[in-house]
Amino acid sequence: MPWIATPGASTEVETESRLGGGHPADGIQGTRDRLLAVAAELFAERGYAGASLAEMASRLGIRKPSLYNHIESKEALFIELLDHSLEAWREASGPELGVGVEGGGSGGGHRRRLRDHLRGIMDFADESPHAMALCRLAVSQLSGDLEQRAGERLLAQRVDYQARLESFFASARRAGEVGTFDPRLMALSWLTFIDGLLTHQLFSTGGRADLYRERLEELWQLFWRGLAAEAGR
């Protein structure tokens, strides 16, 4: 008697659960969504091994075995959350860096575009604090098959992002908006900058993040100053 389809075929159930009575957040799909949220939170709080399925079930108000109506295993649950986090990051880092129309007459605006890009990243980190934590777990705490599968995903995303950055900075350099540095170096510098920002945000969870947020604009200006010093403008 399937209360829910196995975790791969959940197409038509969705509509039914929405038509059925009860609070909209408590349907079949609702429980699964809540599980994903609770699991991300717990992984972020305790690490991979430290996050137990029993605790997740408890926070959801159900029994542990019932979780297996929504997931295949703890490992699969983590991988799914990691994929969600990486996709959310991809969306947040957005198309601001897009260098499709380069070389044209309007090549400018790289500073503003990078600033917008930064805003997207920091907003994402504010709104989805667990996503960042999951990525950190994934690079440092896993072992065996799980480590390998997570590693592939992280590496692919990293390579892709770095390539986009290099294109962006190469374009900015051609436009004379930054110094004549190696675009690869500028990309590395940017990665260092935002990794530093995100690490600090991780540290200052619990109130002091405001201070950092206040200073973000100034930190950004200091960063850009390094890139642009002695450039055309």
Next chain:
Amino acid sequence: MPWIATPGASTEVETESRLGGGHPADGIQGTRDRLLAVAAELFAERGYAGASLAEMASRLGIRKPSLYNHIESKEALFIELLDHSLEAWREASGPELGVGVEGGGSGGGHRRRLRDHLRGIMDFADESPHAMALCRLAVSQLSGDLEQRAGERLLAQRVDYQARLESFFASARRAGEVGTFDPRLMALSWLTFIDGLLTHQLFSTGGRADLYRERLEELWQLFWRGLAAEAGR
């Protein structure tokens, strides 16, 4: 029949074990030192909950209960390692920033001192990769009493370091070696820079760290450029 003193009174045993026969690295004190090394490695690899005492014992070639001749508990072991890591960091970050003799005629050399400071940090991170990982665990993965005890230590160290940085940058500003920025902002900027560097190093474990190391000098110059642009020199 005490093979070793309980983990607090280990004064005279040390000499005896050195006088006794056998390989010098296998004495009573030797096992304890090896345990600390193995434990740091395992905590760094798997996280706090994921690092089991049985695995530590296995790597040492002894049985799990024997560990309790050297430690009081898993929690106490972690706290000790965290203290070691923080102390090692303190030593590595060294006295280069010391602003004891400021205002005198020789106020200069801030750039070189900060560069030396950076070298100390990066060398430390290279030689003690687990120490950084332990600090990260401590801020993100613990719970209960352990979280609280670790939090106190980390906060104290952080506050102390930040204060030293602010003094340093205030001195550099008076000397006209950097722009007229708020010293607190410059300290924040520095923290962001090295957190970014250390995060990247964490990511690139396994070979590609070389690339980063090659670029370190250039990244440093880019950073300093931001601080010094439009300053006296």
Next chain:
DNA sequence: CCTACCGATCGGTAGG
């Protein structure tokens, strides 16, 4: 340093 053992909890399954 060891063997033997503890209760608690782990991820996961059977079966309804």
Next chain:
DNA sequence: CCTACCGATCGGTAGG
């Protein structure tokens, strides 16, 4: 969605 239960492993103790 549940109860009942699995073998494995957890941190830790007793006792020599």
